[in-house]
Structures are given as C-alpha cells and as structure tokens.
Amino acid sequence: MQVSTINLSTQSKAxxxxxxxxxxxxxxxxxxxxxxxxxxxxxHYQEQDLPRTAECLEMALLELRFLLNEIKLLGLLKAL
Structure with missing residues (x-):
C-alpha cells in the first residue's frame, strides 16, 4: 500500500x-x-412519536460530531 502525505509548504499560499x-x-x-x-x-416528541424523536436526536449527535471535527480541522488549517 502506498502512503501519500500532503505537503502544504509546497502549495502556494493563495x-x-x-x-x-x-x-x-x-x-x-x-x-x-x-x-x-x-x-x-x-x-416528533409533541406528536408522541418517541422512536422517531430518538432517531432524530441520534442523527443530531452525529451531525454535531461531524461539525465539531470540521471546526477543529479549520482551526488547524488556519494555524498553518
């Protein structure tokens, strides 16, 4: 398996x-x-649909994890 690395120093700043x-x-x-x-x-909770409420909350947790990872990545990239 080949491993490739990203060398940001060779890319132009722009x-x-x-x-x-x-x-x-x-x-x-x-x-x-x-x-x-x-x-x-x-x-969904107000409609008494508890399984759908739980599903929406689980999806929200996943979305928040993705957003948190992205904001951390942006912070690292801006620090370069």
Missing part, C-alpha cells in the same frame, strides 16, 4: 487560502442547515 475559505463556507452552510433542522426532534 491556493491554501482559497481551500480554507471554501471549507469555511461549506462548514457555515452545514451549520446553518443543522440550526434550521433543530426543531425536528421537538416536533
């Missing part, structure tokens, strides 16, 4: 900045989508 800007925009879009869907578990 290309790296553009990549980080795109990642930031994508993160913001996903964060906004998460915020807009935040009411779904409450809606």
């Amino acid at each position: 290309a790296t900045t553009i990549d980080v800007d795109l990642l930031e925009q994508a993160f913001q879009a996903r964060l906004e989508a998460f915020a807009l869907n935040a009411h779904q578990p409450l809606d």
Whole structure:
C-alpha cells in the first residue's frame, strides 16, 4: 500500500487560502442547515412519536460530531 502525505509548504499560499475559505463556507452552510433542522426532534416528541424523536436526536449527535471535527480541522488549517 502506498502512503501519500500532503505537503502544504509546497502549495502556494493563495491556493491554501482559497481551500480554507471554501471549507469555511461549506462548514457555515452545514451549520446553518443543522440550526434550521433543530426543531425536528421537538416536533416528533409533541406528536408522541418517541422512536422517531430518538432517531432524530441520534442523527443530531452525529451531525454535531461531524461539525465539531470540521471546526477543529479549520482551526488547524488556519494555524498553518
């Protein structure tokens, strides 16, 4: 198996900045989508649909984990 490494020092500063800007925009879009869907578990709970409420909460946990990983990655990339 070949292992490839990313050498950011060989890339131009402008290309790296553009990549980080795109990642930031994508993160913001996903964060906004998460915020807009935040009411779904409450809606299902009010309808007495407990299994669907639990499913929505589990999905929210996964989305939050992904968002947290992305924001950590953005922080690392900005620190370069």
